[in-house]
Amino acid sequence: MATEPGVLHWHAPAADIDHLYEVADRIRRSAETVIDGKSDVINTALVVLFAEGHLLIEDVPGVGKTMLAKALARSIDARVRRIQFTPDLLPSDVTGVSVYNQGTRDFEFRPGPVFANIVVGDEINRAEPKAQSALLECMEEHQVTVDGVTYRLEAPFMVIATQNPIEMDGTRALPEAQRDRFIARVSMGYPSPTAELAMLDNHGRSDPLTGVVPVTNAAEVAKLARVVRAVHVSDEVRQYIVDLVGATRRHPEITLGASPRAALHLIRTARARAAMDRRGYVLPDDVQALASDVLSHRLLLHPEITLSGEPTNDIAARIVSDLIARVPVARSASARPTRRGR
Incomplete structure (x- = not known):
């Protein structure tokens, strides 16, 4: 149609x-x-x-x-x-x-x-x-x-x-x-x-x-x-997920970044969060809210980073938060789509 x-x-x-x-x-x-x-x-x-x-x-x-x-x-x-x-x-x-x-x-x-x-x-x-x-x-x-x-x-x-x-x-x-x-x-x-x-x-x-x-x-x-x-995911939000996951593979403190499976998991959880918020579409906010829970446990840190004494989970969560602040979001990805036929 x-x-x-x-x-x-x-x-x-x-x-x-x-x-x-x-x-x-x-x-x-x-x-x-x-x-x-x-x-x-x-x-x-x-x-x-x-x-x-x-x-x-x-x-x-x-x-x-x-x-x-x-x-x-x-x-x-x-x-x-x-x-x-x-x-x-x-x-x-x-x-x-x-x-x-x-x-x-x-x-x-x-x-x-x-x-x-x-x-x-x-x-x-x-x-x-x-x-x-x-x-x-x-x-x-x-x-x-x-x-x-x-x-x-x-x-x-x-x-x-x-x-x-x-x-x-x-x-x-x-x-x-x-x-x-x-x-x-x-x-x-x-x-x-x-x-x-x-x-x-x-x-x-x-x-x-x-x-x-x-x-x-x-x-x-x-x-x-x-x-x-x-639940609908726009091309801009999909690109944002790819950029965010890809950034973990280039971070200087990470030996092994998030896998392609992580990107699939991030989009699936973002869909579920949107639906639980009574929305039929995903916003970057959904991705950002779940990024730490979905990505941080998959990251393998450089050995010298783990010697700082800070818990590895906290380091990984900090890195993901840093990437969320640095990876740009397309302006159109944050726009709420026009609803019709509800």
């Missing part, structure tokens, strides 16, 4: 955008009954969910990483499985194993915990690399291959993994390929005094997770993820 010059026609119906906003708000309010004072982290987790990505939650023990993952999982009526990553975990403990059935005289596949809609991986960086790598195919291709046979994973499929800082005992750094599969990384941080006081009052009497009931289901989440894919 022909369009008028300078007029953008919605790819994502406004009614679907409004419905996504309402569902996201229900999940957010449900999670906030468990996690006090962390609305920004919860919002990012929801962006990752609707962008069909995977979330890495990193911070010191005891700040609610696993609690957040469980709260999100329980807010959705879907199959949820938990994997405790330990040094003795085997790849088959994650993906499943073929077992010989004497009755049928044949091998039958017994699915592992990865066959779920939401997989909560607790302390992922305590496992051996071979167990961590069992998730690579699952996270990227939504499938599992065992003994030469490929099994598809149902949509939606999301891995919410927690990890402790690399400086802590018993941890090992995730390989670059593993980190690159996570669409975003967030840190919980310590709660404010007010939130911590509320936590002592609310969590001291009972487990707040027992009161969490599903506010949506897997089928609805999968449908809304398709709505996010239809």
Whole structure:
């Protein structure tokens, strides 16, 4: 259908955008009954969910990483499985194993915990690399291959993994390929005094997770993820994303910049954020708001930079903030398109 010059026609119906906003708000309010004072982290987790990505939650023990993952999982009526990553975990403990059935005289596949809609991986960086790598195919291709046979994973499929800082005992750094599969990384941080006081009052009497009931289901989440894919991204915003990601590869403090997959993840999360803001189009503001969470965990810093004593996560976030300030945005990219046919 022909369009008028300078007029953008919605790819994502406004009614679907409004419905996504309402569902996201229900999940957010449900999670906030468990996690006090962390609305920004919860919002990012929801962006990752609707962008069909995977979330890495990193911070010191005891700040609610696993609690957040469980709260999100329980807010959705879907199959949820938990994997405790330990040094003795085997790849088959994650993906499943073929077992010989004497009755049928044949091998039958017994699915592992990865066959779920939401997989909560607790302390992922305590496992051996071979167990961590069992998730690579699952996270990227939504499938599992065992003994030469490929099994598809149902949509939606999301891995919410927690990890402790690399400086802590018993941890090992995730390989670059593993980190690159996570669409975003967030840190919980310590709660404010007010939130911590509320936590002592609310969590001291009972487990707040027992009161969490599903506010949506897997089928609805999968449908809304398709709505996010239809959110419009202008050529100018696409170019801005390419320029921003490319700038990480030329920064003097970075040995390995963000990958092309990072650009794809940035555009997907920007679409989800726009939809959650009740918009059918992406603005540079969406890209800038998510750039640190999407890009910083993928950057490999020069060794001499890490010797300064400043945490590597903080250095990477500072570099991304610096690039946001330096990489220009086309003026037309910031213009809100004309709406018609709402």
